[in-house]
Amino acid sequence: MRKCASFYICILATLAFTSVSIAQAPEPPSNLVVVDTPDDAGNSVDLTWTLSPNDVFNTLLSDEQATDANLIVASYAISRITVDAIGVTISDEDSNWRVVSEPAPGEVNWTDRSLHLGCTYNYRIHAVDTAGNTSTWDVAESTVSPVMQMFNMSKAWLAIFMLLFGGFVAYFINHARSGKKLWVRKIAGLEAIDEAVGRATEMGRPVLFVAGIQDINEIQTLAGLTVLSRVAKTAAEYGAQIEVPTCRSLVMAAARETVEAAYLSAGVPEAYQPDRIHYLTDEQFAFVAGVTGYMVREEPAACIYMGGFYAESLILAETGNYIGAIQVAGTAMPSQLPFFVAACDYTLIGEEFFAASAYLSGDPLQIGSLKGQDYGKFMSVLILVFGIFLATIISMSHSEEGASVTALDYMKNNMLGDEGLGSFGGGDTDIEGDDS
Amino acid sequence: MKRTVPLIIAIIAGFVLLIANFIPFAEGWGLTAQEWFNILAVGAMILGGGNLIKLHLKKVSSQRKGWGYSAVTIVCFFGTLLIGMLKWGVHPNPLYANYSWSGYYLESGSGLWWIYQHMVVPLTAMMFAMLAFYVATAAFRAFRAKNIEATLLLITAGIVLLGRTYAGVWLFGWLDWLPEGITHFNLAGIPWLPIDFYSLQFDRLTIWIMEVPNTAGTRAITIGIALGVVATSLRILLGVDRSYLGQD
Numbered sequence: 001m002r003k004c005a006s007f008y009i010c011i012l013a014t015l016a017f018t019s020v021s022i023a024q025a026p027e028p029p030s031n032l033v034v035v036d037t038p039d040d041a042g043n044s045v046d047l048t049w050t051l052s053p054n055d056v057f058n059t060l061l062s063d064e065q066a067t068d069a070n071l072i073v074a075s076y077a078i079s080r081i082t083v084d085a086i087g088v089t090i091s092d093e094d095s096n097w098r099v100v101s102e103p104a105p106g107e108v109n110w111t112d113r114s115l116h117l118g119c120t121y122n123y124r125i126h127a128v129d130t131a132g133n134t135s136t137w138d139v140a141e142s143t144v145s146p147v148m149q150m151f152n153m154s155k156a157w158l159a160i161f162m163l164l165f166g167g168f169v170a171y172f173i174n175h176a177r178s179g180k181k182l183w184v185r186k187i188a189g190l191e192a193i194d195e196a197v198g199r200a201t202e203m204g205r206p207v208l209f210v211a212g213i214q215d216i217n218e219i220q221t222l223a224g225l226t227v228l229s230r231v232a233k234t235a236a237e238y239g240a241q242i243e244v245p246t247c248r249s250l251v252m253a254a255a256r257e258t259v260e261a262a263y264l265s266a267g268v269p270e271a272y273q274p275d276r277i278h279y280l281t282d283e284q285f286a287f288v289a290g291v292t293g294y295m296v297r298e299e300p301a302a303c304i305y306m307g308g309f310y311a312e313s314l315i316l317a318e319t320g321n322y323i324g325a326i327q328v329a330g331t332a333m334p335s336q337l338p339f340f341v342a343a344c345d346y347t348l349i350g351e352e353f354f355a356a357s358a359y360l361s362g363d364p365l366q367i368g369s370l371k372g373q374d375y376g377k378f379m380s381v382l383i384l385v386f387g388i389f390l391a392t393i394i395s396m397s398h399s400e401e402g403a404s405v406t407a408l409d410y411m412k413n414n415m416l417g418d419e420g421l422g423s424f425g426g427g428d429t430d431i432e433g434d435d436s
Numbered sequence: 437m438k439r440t441v442p443l444i445i446a447i448i449a450g451f452v453l454l455i456a457n458f459i460p461f462a463e464g465w466g467l468t469a470q471e472w473f474n475i476l477a478v479g480a481m482i483l484g485g486g487n488l489i490k491l492h493l494k495k496v497s498s499q500r501k502g503w504g505y506s507a508v509t510i511v512c513f514f515g516t517l518l519i520g521m522l523k524w525g526v527h528p529n530p531l532y533a534n535y536s537w538s539g540y541y542l543e544s545g546s547g548l549w550w551i552y553q554h555m556v557v558p559l560t561a562m563m564f565a566m567l568a569f570y571v572a573t574a575a576f577r578a579f580r581a582k583n584i585e586a587t588l589l590l591i592t593a594g595i596v597l598l599g600r601t602y603a604g605v606w607l608f609g610w611l612d613w614l615p616e617g618i619t620h621f622n623l624a625g626i627p628w629l630p631i632d633f634y635s636l637q638f639d640r641l642t643i644w645i646m647e648v649p650n651t652a653g654t655r656a657i658t659i660g661i662a663l664g665v666v667a668t669s670l671r672i673l674l675g676v677d678r679s680y681l682g683q684d
Binding site: 039041148149150151155158169170173215217219222225230248249250252253254257275278280281282284286288293297311314337339341349350353354355358361363366369372376377380384 | 457458459460461463464473476477480481483484485487488491494501502505556559560563564566567570571573574575577578654657658659660661663664665666667668669670671672674676677679680681
C-alpha cells in the first residue's frame with residue numbers, strides 16, 4: 001500500500017513539474033522570412049518575423065498573457081547555419097547552428113551583415129523569457145544565398161542627375177577650351193578682397209585669413225584654400241603680411257604650400273614667412289579664443305573668413321567689427337550665413353563661395369564649369385516648378401488618385417527618395433505634412 | 437612632381453569615394469580611404485603640436501610682445517601631456533589590479549578628467565556664452581531701418597521675437613472681445629485659403645514666417661550649395677582646379 005502511494009506521488013510530482021515547465025515556456029515567434037538585401041555587395045540578408053504572442057510589444061497580446069510575468073519575452077535569439085558554399089570553406093563554427101543575434105522584444109527585423117558571397121544560409125529564431133526559458137525554434141521557410149548587385153539601384157536617379165550635371169560642366173569646360181569668352185557676373189565680395197588687402201598695406205597692418213574649422217577632407221576647406229591662394233598672391237604683390245591660424249594640422253600643411261606657391265608666383269619667394277601660417281588647436285572655442293586674442297592685440301586691417309564655420313562665426317566677425325577691420329566672409333553653412341551677413345562688409349553666400357576659385361583664377365576652363373553649374377541650376381528649378389505645380393493642383397482639387405498624384409508620388413519616392421527607377425505608380429504619397 | 441603626386445592621389449581618392457557611393461562592391465574602398473585619412477590626421481597631430489610649441493618657444497625666447505601668453509601655453513601643454521601620459525590619479529583596472537597603469541586615463545577623479553571638467557568645460561562654456569552678447573550687438577546693427585530691405589528685416593525680426601514669447605498671444609487678446617463675424621472671414625471666398633484675424637497673431641505669424649519664407653530661402657541656398665559642391669568636386673576631380681595645391 002505504502003509502495004503504491006509513493007508510486008502515485010512520484011507520478012503526480014513528475015506530471016506537475018512537466019506541466020509547469022510547459023506553461024513557463026513562451027510562445028515562439030513565427031513567419032520567419034529571410035531575403036537577400038537589395039543593392040548590397042552580397043554580404044547581407046534581411047530577416048523579418050512576427051512577434052511572439054508573449055511579447056509585450058505584440059499588439060495581439062491578451063491582457064492575461066501580459067500580466068503573467070513568467071511568460072514575458074525578454075529577448076529573441078537568432079541562429080544561423082551555413083548549409084552550402086561555393087568556392088569558400090565552411091568553418092566548423094559555421095557548419096553548426098550558432099546564435100548570431102539577440103534582438104530585443106518588439107523588434108521584428110534584423111539585417112545580418114556578416115555573410116560571404118557564394119554561401120547558402122538557413123536561419124531560425126526563438127523567444128527567451130525573463131527566467132531564461134526558451135520557446136521552440138521557428139525555422140525559416142527557405143534557405144538564402146546573398147547576391148551582389150552591380151549597381152545600387154536605389155541611387156539610380158542620383159546617378160542620372162550627377163551624369164547630367166557632370167555632362168553640363170564637362171561640355172562647358174570643353175566649350176571654353178575653344179576660346180569662346182564666357183560672361184560671369186561680378187561678385188562684390190571677391191572684388192573687395194583686393195581693396196581689403198590694399199587697405200591693410202596702406203595701414204601697415206596684417207591681413208588675417210581663417211579657412212574655417214573643418215579638416216582638409218571637407219570641400220569647404222578646399223574652397224577656402226583656393227581663395228587663400230589669391231589673397232596670399234595679392235598680399236605678396238602689395239607687400240602686406242598675411243596671418244593664417246588653422247584649426248587642423250593638415251590644413252596648416254596645405255595652407256603653407258598654397259601661400260608659398262602664391263609668393264613664388266608673385267615673384268617674392270623671400271618674403272614668405274612659414275611661421276605666419278600656424279596651427280592653434282582642434283578645440284573649437286579654444287581656437288576662437290586664440291584668433292580673437294590675436295585680432296585684439298595685432299588689429300589686422302582686413303579679416304577674411306572662408307570655409308566651414310559653426311557657432312564661432314559671429315564671435316570672430318563681431319571681434320573683427322570691433323577692431324574696425326574690413327571683413328569678407330564666405331561659407332556654405334546656411335545657419336551661419338545670417339551672422340556673417342550681419343557682421344561682415346561682404347559675404348559670399350553658398351554657391352558664390354564655391355564659384356570664388358573659378359572667378360578669381362579667370363581661367364576659362366574653370367569659368368566654363370560655372371556655366372555648367374548654371375545649367376544644372378536651371379534643370380533643378382524646372383523640376384522644382386513642376387513639383388510645385390503638381391502639389392498645388394492636388395491640394396486644390398483634394399484628389400487622392402489620378403495622373404498628378406502618381407507623378408508627384410514618383411517624384412517624391414523615386415526621384416527624391418530611395419526607390420530608384422522603380423515602377424511608375426508604386427509607393428504611397430504623403431501629400432500633406434512632408435517637408436522632404 | 438611635388439604637385440603632381442598629391443594631385444593624382446586627390447583625383448584617385450575622389451573617384452574611389454564617388455564610385456563607392458553607387459557600386460556596392462566598392463563600398464569598402466570608401467571606408468578604406470577614410471581610414472587612410474584618419475591615420476594621416478593622427479600623424480599630422482604631431483606636426484601641429486610640434487609647430488605650436490616651436491612658435492611659442494621662439495616667442496618666449498625672443499621675449500616678443502605677449503610672450504607671457506606663450507609661456508602659459510607651453511606650461512599647460514606639457515602639464516596636460518604629462519598628467520595624461522602618467523595617468524595621474526587613475527586607479528588600476530579591477531581586472532588587472534597588479535598593473536597600476538591599467539585604468540582608463542579619463543576615469544572620473546583622474547588628473548586629466550579634472551583638467552577637462554574643471555578647466556576645459558568652463559572655459560569653453562564661457563566662450564560660447566559670449567555669443568549671446570555678440571548676437572545682441574550684431575542684431576542692433578543689422579536691424580537699423582536704413583533702407584527697405586533693412587526695414588523689412590526689422591519688422592520680421594520684431595514679429596518673430598515677440599511671437600516666440602508670451603507677448604505674441606497677449607498682444608492679440610482683444611480679438612476675443614470682437615464678434616466672430618468680424619474675426620473669422622475668408623479672403624476673397626477662396627475655400628483653401630482660410631484667413632482670419634487670428635492668423636495675424638504674432639505667434640501664428642512666427643510659425644508661418646519660419647515654415648514658409650524662411651524654409652524657402654534656406655532651401656534655395658541649400659540647392660545652390662549642393663550644386664556648387666558638385667561643380668567644385670568635378671573641377672578638382674578633373675584636375676581643372678589645382679589652386680588648393682598652390683597652383684593657379
